[in-house]
Amino acid sequence: MTLELKGVTRKFGSFTAVDDLSLEIPESQIFGFLGANGAGKTTTFRMILGLLQQTEGSIKWNGDSIHYNKSHLIGYLPEERGLYPKQKVETQLVYLGRLRGMDKSEALRQLDYWLERFKVPEYRGKKVEELSKGNQQKIQFISAVIHNPKLLILDEPFSGLDPVNVELLKQAVIDLKKQGTSIVFSSHRMEHVEELCEHLCIMHHGRPVVHGDLRQIKRDFGRKNVRVRADFDVSFIQDIPGVVRFRNLTEGCEVQVENESVSQRIFESIQDKGFVRTFDIEEPSLNDIFIEKVGASYE
Amino acid sequence: MIFLLRKWVLPMSKFWTILSYTYTSHLKSKSFIIITLISLLLIAGLTNFQRIVDLFDDGEEGSTEKIAVIDETNQIYSQLESSITNIDDGIEVTAFSGTEKEAKEAVRDHEFLGYAHVSLNDQDLPAASFYAMSVADTSHAVDALQQALSQVKTGIITQQAGIDQSTVQQIFAPVSIETESLKTEAKSAEEMNQARGLVYFMIFLIYFAVLLYGNMIASEVAVEKSSRVMEILVSSVSPVTQMFAKIIGIALLGLTQFGLIILVGYASLKANQNELVGGIFEYLGLGEAPVSTIVYAVVFFLLGYLLYAMLAAMLGSLVSRTEEVNQIITPMMFLIIAAFMIAMYGLNDPTASFVTVTSYIPFFTPIIMFVRVGMLNIPIWEVALSIGILILTIFIFANIAAKVYKGGVLMYGATTSLKDIRKALQLTKKD
Numbered sequence: 001m002t003l004e005l006k007g008v009t010r011k012f013g014s015f016t017a018v019d020d021l022s023l024e025i026p027e028s029q030i031f032g033f034l035g036a037n038g039a040g041k042t043t044t045f046r047m048i049l050g051l052l053q054q055t056e057g058s059i060k061w062n063g064d065s066i067h068y069n070k071s072h073l074i075g076y077l078p079e080e081r082g083l084y085p086k087q088k089v090e091t092q093l094v095y096l097g098r099l100r101g102m103d104k105s106e107a108l109r110q111l112d113y114w115l116e117r118f119k120v121p122e123y124r125g126k127k128v129e130e131l132s133k134g135n136q137q138k139i140q141f142i143s144a145v146i147h148n149p150k151l152l153i154l155d156e157p158f159s160g161l162d163p164v165n166v167e168l169l170k171q172a173v174i175d176l177k178k179q180g181t182s183i184v185f186s187s188h189r190m191e192h193v194e195e196l197c198e199h200l201c202i203m204h205h206g207r208p209v210v211h212g213d214l215r216q217i218k219r220d221f222g223r224k225n226v227r228v229r230a231d232f233d234v235s236f237i238q239d240i241p242g243v244v245r246f247r248n249l250t251e252g253c254e255v256q257v258e259n260e261s262v263s264q265r266i267f268e269s270i271q272d273k274g275f276v277r278t279f280d281i282e283e284p285s286l287n288d289i290f291i292e293k294v295g296a297s298y299e
Numbered sequence: 300m301i302f303l304l305r306k307w308v309l310p311m312s313k314f315w316t317i318l319s320y321t322y323t324s325h326l327k328s329k330s331f332i333i334i335t336l337i338s339l340l341l342i343a344g345l346t347n348f349q350r351i352v353d354l355f356d357d358g359e360e361g362s363t364e365k366i367a368v369i370d371e372t373n374q375i376y377s378q379l380e381s382s383i384t385n386i387d388d389g390i391e392v393t394a395f396s397g398t399e400k401e402a403k404e405a406v407r408d409h410e411f412l413g414y415a416h417v418s419l420n421d422q423d424l425p426a427a428s429f430y431a432m433s434v435a436d437t438s439h440a441v442d443a444l445q446q447a448l449s450q451v452k453t454g455i456i457t458q459q460a461g462i463d464q465s466t467v468q469q470i471f472a473p474v475s476i477e478t479e480s481l482k483t484e485a486k487s488a489e490e491m492n493q494a495r496g497l498v499y500f501m502i503f504l505i506y507f508a509v510l511l512y513g514n515m516i517a518s519e520v521a522v523e524k525s526s527r528v529m530e531i532l533v534s535s536v537s538p539v540t541q542m543f544a545k546i547i548g549i550a551l552l553g554l555t556q557f558g559l560i561i562l563v564g565y566a567s568l569k570a571n572q573n574e575l576v577g578g579i580f581e582y583l584g585l586g587e588a589p590v591s592t593i594v595y596a597v598v599f600f601l602l603g604y605l606l607y608a609m610l611a612a613m614l615g616s617l618v619s620r621t622e623e624v625n626q627i628i629t630p631m632m633f634l635i636i637a638a639f640m641i642a643m644y645g646l647n648d649p650t651a652s653f654v655t656v657t658s659y660i661p662f663f664t665p666i667i668m669f670v671r672v673g674m675l676n677i678p679i680w681e682v683a684l685s686i687g688i689l690i691l692t693i694f695i696f697a698n699i700a701a702k703v704y705k706g707g708v709l710m711y712g713a714t715t716s717l718k719d720i721r722k723a724l725q726l727t728k729k730d
Contacts, residue, residue: 049534051709068537076534082527098316099535143531
């Protein structure tokens, strides 16, 4: 079942929150949906969930528009905590599961499974407000996946978790993907996106500025990172045409170059100057691309 | 088939899920249990009031007040004794044979409340002096004494004048006046008094239901919004389904609470019926209230609750934090308080023209039209018209409230005002 957005635009009065967004997320794919705060991510999610109507364009899932009659197939993890603070874990997960069309016994069975899997069965009878932030996030994650959705929207799913628990949840996301779920994944942590997503889209002021296959995006970006460590002063490298950014390291420098031929030029300029310990050409990181395209750092 | 199942049966089952969740989560909440228990205790206390008062009275020296009488004339005492028991059986007179000094001692020893010294004046008519420790709490004993002596005096004078006893009785028999209203819509005074109790009771019921449960609904929505669980709820179930499931869930909760209170109150009244012969029951007119009044009571109660509950859900959906709930529902509270005030006035003067006019304003209809229906014989079309307007308003408001709710639950802002209704409506549109 493929999720398909075509020319989706949403205006609030004179303000355009999302502008002509088209994307396609097939089954068994984790799609990275990135953007700075206010780039239109939440608005897009709300349109996909049917909470807001798009001004223009169409949102189809498996060829149909999304209504409440499909809500049992959809899971949503909002960026901010969305649980009853004063309710017990079991009560509210069963309630939220039933609202996604499960019956009680099924919900209880799935609840057992997920609490075991996330190593927190002892929190079953506790109130959410009594749990730590990370454990609340686990409960939040369970609320999004308890009904085994076919379309899953994860908005910052790993926030507040320690590295061990991030791995635990990451594996769960990967398993859901393997079962055929289409997953929309939004995060400020670029290393998570690089690890999980093959396809992604970077939003800026409501427009998709980068869109496509992660490897292709990196290749199209053109720029590479060159790292040089040498026994002599390498600061002259920043004057070589085609060098975009220059950063001094203790024993050398790290520069960003416009394309591969510039790295060739750098290599030629240093080879007869003395002993070179390292000369390394790296693919740009997603973080580099993001900063370049959005013009500002995330955090 | 499967399509129909998805379209109708699933939403219905979600409706029931939300309804029962709303109902049970409140039913189990500490605040609900405590409030209900306190109300029940209060009701039990009120209905057993007489018994409780008696309980404390028994500890004192009985409820009769003893008065010593020193009769100088040796002929008045027997007449005085017989007439004073007719006037107030809470007063017991005793012929005191000792001296005045001894009588004073007896009063000081709390043997008597006071003593009366009865003599004949220069016209040979009875007169008395009354002595007590304090004059403040003896006024009704003095009144009774005075009345009794007056009767004795009347007896003496008429006897002297040769008028027989039956003539005397005729002279003193009260003139009866029957009151009947000439306006056709007015009920007779008797009917009105009967209706007043029930109407009074109903006004309070509607008033408290709206205050209590309106607040509960608005808070419930605000809690879900502020905890952001709302985002998950609205992505699972349509806001309209949620809103109505919540309203009806709280309504059932209210019925449970009121049901318990009425049950306990009724049982306790029944148990105390001897002490309350013709008491509260008669006052409320519950015994002989016309069926139509009861039916109207139910209809107006339900419609009134529905209208105000929707308003509360709508207002609750506008706030981002639970602390703002009270502020945003204040205008609604003013509406119901205004209705209450007008109704209180209407109880005394149900034909006043502004009572008539306000009874057609939908927010006031449930209370004020009920006052008119209960107190007056108004034509059926008037009632039908007001109910029609009310139902129409409910439909329009259901529509608006559902839209505002749908937009409102997605809105988060620093401060909230009624202007946000427009913003919320804007959100549900396409641009």
